[in-house]
Amino acid sequence: MSLAYDEIKGKVRQFIMQEEHTNFAEMAKMVFFYQYQQNSPYRKYCRKRRVHPTSIQDVTQIPPVPIQAFKETVLVCSPEEELERIFMTSGTTNPDKRGKNGHRDLEVYDLSATIFFKENMMPDVNNMKMVILFPAGKEMPHSSLAHYLQLMKNTFGTEDSEYVASEKGFDELRLKEILAEAENKDEPVFLLGATFSFIHFLDTCKEEKLTFSLPAGSRVMDTGGAKGTSREVDPLELKRQLSKLFSIPEYACGNMYGMTELSSQLYDQTLRLQGPKTLKKPPHWVKTTIVDPETMKEKPEGETGIIVHYDLANFHSVAAVMTEDLGVKEGDSLYLLGRAEGAEVRGCSLAMESFLQADQGTAP
Incomplete structure (x- = not known):
């Protein structure tokens, strides 16, 4: 057979x-x-x-x-x-040898990603404004993370969702403007991106003595990837710092665990259960x-x-x-x-x- x-x-x-x-x-x-x-x-x-x-x-x-x-x-x-599509690892350890995962088509990958993302990161809402702290898929066609974040923006983001990062850099000024707009309009916002972007933003805000008071329902999801790109922060400490910076509950600061070599992701259960456990569930x-x-x-x-x-x-x-x-x-x-x-x-x-x-x- x-x-x-x-x-x-x-x-x-x-x-x-x-x-x-x-x-x-x-x-x-x-x-x-x-x-x-x-x-x-x-x-x-x-x-x-x-x-x-x-x-x-x-x-x-x-x-x-x-x-x-x-x-x-x-x-x-x-x-x-x-x-x-062939997704490739970043090559941080060895640029000459990057891990590759090939896909004849992305139908199952996209289905898997969207179903479990919704269950864990948006169990209480169908759409909201998303702000992506990572370049778009067209800029990084071999990045599974770029594809994943673009997929979430296109599937669950409102029309005013946007990117604040590109291959040219991270537009922290625009992010600050968006956060101020969210405060003024009392409209929740969802920040998604690689861990190193959040760490950089935390450092900037600490230096400038900035904090925000985001509306109820706002949330954050970091996706790992801090190694070799910035100072590393313990995941629990990162949750605490993000919670304090944005004035949102710690359970609203989620983390996704994924890798190029897989086609599925695991998530913290903090937001779905609104509790402190950082267990990753497949x-x-x-x-x-x-x-x-x-x-x-x-x-x-x-x-x-x-x-x-x-x-x-x-x-x-x-x-x-x-x-x-x-x-x-x-x-x-x-x-x-x-x-x-x-x-x-x-x-x-x-x-x-x-x-x-x-x-x-x-x-x-």
């Missing part, structure tokens, strides 16, 4: 849209079967790990690809010339586990390990991705603990070494 692209895309799309989702394992096995058939580098890696679709009894037996592998080869299930089409990177065995709840995502929306590349992030599981959600160090990094390196050996081999 073989699965065609349109068939597997339709099944994944249907799974994302359905309200009851008890058959994740069945859907994950189907996606794995498709990827094993169509993604040659991934098939070689699975064979080296002695894993075949017929041997899978549990989702966690599907071999996760180390995130560094996306820098070595294009892990897609079709020829590159058929891809509508959507029902993503299973997130915490593993020991050397043994690849799942860790018990409450123990620290490497985060592995099984993202069905990533159906056209590799659904199972081993990150280099540490986390602790709590129920179906997790706490992020930052980048791996020491033994965890060595474990990730072993997985990457195994992938390179498989990719350089001769297995078809």
Whole structure:
């Protein structure tokens, strides 16, 4: 049996849209079967790990690809010339080696992004004025974040939504004007952008002794990405500072966790639950586990390990991705603990070494 692209895309799309989702394992096995058939580098890696679709009894037996592998080869299930978009990492660590995730089309990516964004960041309202602290998608066509933020603006933003950042820089003066207008008109505003933009704005406002009193319903969402671009701020401290700067509740300061190599995002539950918990929750089409990177065995709840995502929306590349992030599981959600160090990094390196050996081999 073989699965065609349109068939597997339709099944994944249907799974994302359905309200009851008890058959994740069945859907994950189907996606794995498709990827094993169509993604040659991934098939070689699975064979080296002695894993075949017929041997899978549990989702966690599907071999996760180390995130560094996306820098070595294009892990897609079709020829590159058929891809509508290739998203690429920023290359902060190594500009010559950027991670790539190819998409034959963006229908499932966009569906996944908008559904879960609405549930977590706009559960109480359908549209509001959005201010984007990041360049537009046309300026950064290979940035998944630029596409994501533009998608949210186009889907949920009112007509007066706008960008205050471009490749030329961050227009802090315009942002201050918008915030003053929101105060005067008593109209809530939603600020979205990369973490480093918010940190820069916090520094400016502190220097100028500026604060704002945004209307009720206003909110903020940062998306990570501070490393290597500005001073780093603890996520909880960042929430406190943003809350104080804009005079909004801390629960209205949300955070999105995503990466180029995935097609889905995880969110704080603070705004949806209007509470203090900073647990990151995946959507029902993503299973997130915490593993020991050397043994690849799942860790018990409450123990620290490497985060592995099984993202069905990533159906056209590799659904199972081993990150280099540490986390602790709590129920179906997790706490992020930052980048791996020491033994965890060595474990990730072993997985990457195994992938390179498989990719350089001769297995078809």
